[in-house]
Amino acid sequence: MTAVTAAAAEQTGPVVGTPYGAVRGRYEKGIAVFRGIPYAAPPFGSRRFRPPVPPEPWTGVRDALAFGPTPPKPPYSDAFAKLLSDPVVPGDDCLNLNVWTPEPGPGARLPVMVWLHGGALTRGSSAVPVYDGHAFARDGVVLVSVNYRLGVEGYGLFPDAPANPGLRDQLAALRWVHESIAAFGGDPDRITLFGQSAGAISIGALLAAPQAQGLVRRAVLQSGPPEAFDRDKVRRMVRRMATRLKVPATAEAFAAVDRELLLRTQADVGRLSSPVLGGPGFGIVIDGELVPRDPLEALVDGQVARDVDLLLGWTRDEYRLWLVPGGLHERVDRLGAVALAGAMARCHCGVEVPRGYRALHPAAGTAETVGQLVTDHLLRYPLHRLADARPGNSHLYEFAWPSNLPDLGSCHALELGFVFDTGDIPEAAKLAGEGAPQELADTMHAAWVRFAVDGDPGWRAWDDSHPVQIFGEGAPYVADGPRDPEFALWAADTATREPAVPVVGTPARGAVELRSVARRLRRTGNVPKSS
Template identity: 55%
Template sequence: MDIIATTRQGRVRGRVRESVAAFLGIPYAAAPFGPHWFRAPAPAEPWEGVRDALEYGPTAPQRPYRPPLDELIPEVTVPGDACLNLNIWTPESTGGALPVMVWIHGGSLRNGSSAMPLYDGRAFARDGVVLVSVNYRLGVEGFGVFPDAPDNRGLLDQIAALAWVRDNIAAFGGDPGRVTLCGESAGAVSISALLAAPRAAGLFHRAILQSGAPHTVARGRGARTVRAMAKALRVPATAEAFAAVDRERLLDAQAEVVGGADPISGGPGFAVVADDDMIPAGPPSPTVDLLLGCNREEYRLWFVPNGTVDRINRLTLRLALLRFRIPAGAARLYRASRPGARPGEILGEMATDLLLRGPLNRLADSRPARTFLYEFAWRSPVRDLGACHALEIGFVFDNLRHGESLSGPGAPQPLADTMHRAWTAFAATGDPGWPGWDARRPVMVFDHPCTGLTLAPRQEELSIWLKHARSARTGPGGGRD
């Protein structure tokens, strides 16, 4: 059955299945090409009549992940220029203003889309939450740093989407005063920037950060990727010059420069740029309740399938510790609590804590608003991935069928029920069902068959990264980066 909703731009036609209405591919801003290429998002043009919102809209230009990640994280490509679009799932009959969750996908700011089947929002709508998923510009088009273009265009897209939600979500049964922003990996990094962005103030009221911590880089560092691409393309490192290049050539050059990088081992990539106008220095908003966490073995997605974990030996580990100025005693502590772990596993565990668990704990420590921490610990049997990066998404969305590339068949439905219920409760009430962060450092550990609260897990290891962060802030090169 079809259903009609009215937005400020015009009417849209969605489709109802099993008491959930889905509206797909609604433009929230103009197509970011032609006169809008490398510019801030412009308003979407209004339309006459009823616009079909029955299929996913175009996705942001990108290249797929390199093998073997392309099999583990299968992507969806929808051609077309109008990639600044969003999708909405809402109960057929709302009976009142419902809480809203806006999903920001991950992908290292260069991959991903809201059209991935894993992000289907039916389970949230079934349980009384309006789910909105958003496409935004990626890679050099969204986060390339140029002297003649605004920075953080992908973030500006997200803010434009949130403004659209504020202005239109009531027509879909949602409450614009109860918006929870939720994202994973680069989506969570984006949200941490939006928490500090004055332009986003008031557009959301709670936030969930899955496997992503606050991170910005200085503008000069952010421009390195554009300069490397300009060299490969043999053009000036300006938005005007890049706009004159065929998009397929741009994507080829981008893949050449950043295709081998990953969040754990590093390499050239894209990042949110520190900007005193858009993202001023200082802590994120103290008034927004947060749900934060990561997966116990994040690193395994990047270290295990491609064999990196086997190539790291004791010498490699020692050199990595020297490079990042990490005390040698750190490795001894991690080895003592993980008998039989290989050097690559020790390095991966430390990298997970350095990049995610440590920063998320420090963020929780810094906030007066209610904050809740979790850890996802269930281990996938697929390719020895364990509790790797992105594995939790299928459980959060109660959508295990479309998460089988990471979890395999037969993932525990009771764990999905528990985790999805916590996310739904947080969006509705601000309370996921366990104590908020305090001096006891409570963390809800999601596992199967046992999910339960743990106080200050692995605190001795985490204390290393607290000291490391203090040293980085006060030593040479300390500051926003």
């Protein structure tokens, strides 16, 4: 591009063709940015609760200058809104994506990273400021971020509609990227899918989906394992909503309900669920088609995505985002042994597991023991199993830098400002506090870029020594098997499968006690479903 044409492009904005029409973006700090590009038609009217279909083609050049509409979602409670940003952009055309690229136009063949946001499959969007893709494009990566249907719209389970429409949205977006990204300077053969929490869980399902084979070269799962949700828990959410709405639990009936009323009802019913306490919720379910079997088992068996490089990890204190903001942390501490019994019920484990945690961490309070116990069961141990099944092309990390805000520690979602190198914006400081170390952001962000480029983030691949890169205070370092003692407890428990013996009362009583505390807190609006 000559100096004259480059200057003209700066004035008019870059124009790129897509399968459905041309789009015009804008240059921001030397990076071409395209926002709100539709990859599927609006999922409303006759398309509500149905699989996505292609958007209507357009003539001329469509402006892609602002974030597109966000999918319907309830707001966070006040306690969580202080920590997590979740912008709302009104409109129906919510199945859209954004692209940041340093070199728009065919021929560049740059590595591509596709971001799937978290939010418990009920909240979040690609418009969250922390997810700005400028730093990735600055460092030679084409960054794509995606909106997908959430909550009952995306993961409600109905007898008259296909399951998992939100996951089908993600697959449609991934196919769009594979077909279209070369025009934006990306290489469709070097796509890295990365996401956090619900986004990581979604990636696990996509890696195992027959329809997604060959679309992804690498994947990053941050604080979310491959899993399939209990269908009965999703049905209970839908049935409870139907009872409150006084309509049948069908897609046809729900489609006739006012959208805002549906969101309020979903939020109300969803207050009885959380990662630590369990309960009904929305999640990806086995559907016999897109999700033919449990994704973790499919990936561990090696039947799918055999050649996909994996970067897997977690934060040291995931549970603190779930327990601290609403005050549940202190309540669990006071419940003591009853809370431990509830955690055993949640994890379906025997008494030797919590006893082992007590022995390994004698100074830990009950809330910390419960939080780490549940986190390991739901998140860390499954990722550990996945790495064990795929040594050589798996890398693991732990994020251990503590937030500058009181009691949050190295909580769930704290690493995101470091991965995106957006720690200097106010939205990142909501969770990290002021003064987050730029050196740590430089190191983490560079590791994610390196992984997208060649599959090597900069430390040893997984082997029998179980190397884990620790991103904490001071220089990052590799620790061998830092959580092996805890994982050995889970492996032994899985092997024996002895009935759980409560420390006090019964596991059922413990679960009831914990949920009773949570309900009291949620009546005040302090403990919503986590991110």
